[in-house]
Amino acid sequence: MVIMVIGSAGRGLSPDTITLMLASAVMGLGVAMMQPSLPALLPRWLEPKHLAIGSAIYMNGMLMGEFIGAGITLPVLMPLMDDSWRATLLAWSLPALLVAAALFLPRREMARPVKKPAWLPDWKNPLTLRIGLLLGLSGSLFFGLNAYMGNILEQQGNFDMLADALFWYNFAQVIASLVMLKMARYWVGLKGPIMVMATCSILGTVGTVVFTGWWSIASATFMSFTAGILLILLVALPPVLVESRETGRLSAGNFLVGYTVAFSVPMIGGLLADWGNDARYAIIFIIAYCALVLPLTFTLDLKRQKGQPES
Numbered sequence: 001m002v003i004m005v006i007g008s009a010g011r012g013l014s015p016d017t018i019t020l021m022l023a024s025a026v027m028g029l030g031v032a033m034m035q036p037s038l039p040a041l042l043p044r045w046l047e048p049k050h051l052a053i054g055s056a057i058y059m060n061g062m063l064m065g066e067f068i069g070a071g072i073t074l075p076v077l078m079p080l081m082d083d084s085w086r087a088t089l090l091a092w093s094l095p096a097l098l099v100a101a102a103l104f105l106p107r108r109e110m111a112r113p114v115k116k117p118a119w120l121p122d123w124k125n126p127l128t129l130r131i132g133l134l135l136g137l138s139g140s141l142f143f144g145l146n147a148y149m150g151n152i153l154e155q156q157g158n159f160d161m162l163a164d165a166l167f168w169y170n171f172a173q174v175i176a177s178l179v180m181l182k183m184a185r186y187w188v189g190l191k192g193p194i195m196v197m198a199t200c201s202i203l204g205t206v207g208t209v210v211f212t213g214w215w216s217i218a219s220a221t222f223m224s225f226t227a228g229i230l231l232i233l234l235v236a237l238p239p240v241l242v243e244s245r246e247t248g249r250l251s252a253g254n255f256l257v258g259y260t261v262a263f264s265v266p267m268i269g270g271l272l273a274d275w276g277n278d279a280r281y282a283i284i285f286i287i288a289y290c291a292l293v294l295p296l297t298f299t300l301d302l303k304r305q306k307g308q309p310e311s
Helices: 002-012 017-045 048-080 085-093 096-102 126-156 159-187 191-210 213-235 237-241 244-276 280-293
Strands: none
Touching (some): 002 017, 002 085, 017 048, 048 085, 048 213, 048 237, 126 213, 126 280, 213 237, 237 244
16 A cells, blocks of 8 residues: 555656656555455455455445545645645545554454465466456456447447446446445355346346436436446355465455456457447457456356355
């Protein structure tokens, strides 16, 4: 988290474009280290029966932070910072140091300390690739449609609806995280909810390109909602399925695969959209990837791995 703060705050102090990009890369490095660490901390801090709700709580915090940060920066925070984007970045970044300091507060350790935890992804574990590819499904749909929403609406002649579309699209993720606060203990670790949410996410994306106007926006919002639930269901799996010393490496492998897919699939779709001069080509390519990996939801083995205590 400290590395993330240094990079994020450093963007506000950057004298030129190159430094700004380097600071952003440092911030991204901090995020990349922090995200797989969170699932690994859960079995150390929480009793096994609370792992699912613990995942839902921290994912709710992350999604709420994204939505609130994007929503109040321009209308609220920047006027308070005299419309300085540099001061605004500092104002958002430095409070995270308080969260880093809070990690040193006294707590009960629910798991025995591990002298040498494993962090490199275990590619022999089939869950590393399978969960990662499904994370890529969720990420490709959400980030891809978010990126091409303006192009889709412009082709439909509804570009004036973009602000409303993006608001509801991103707000749906917040609602998904709130739903999971209630349902996590019932859904996490089950194959059925993963299958349903992955299928609904794909159908919502199809509706976005098939329909126009508010029906298209409603389809995109539905996709965002179901993809948000799918994201939490998948991120919550490592602490439930493997012992505490293996949680970090499984999460790291899942995020490595998932974010690689979530970056590359929409990018390739964008190349196709440029080639065909049609933004729908990008979304269709993303849908094709998702349809290809959807069968993984039917074959996931979500039994706690051999030798692990039941949770």
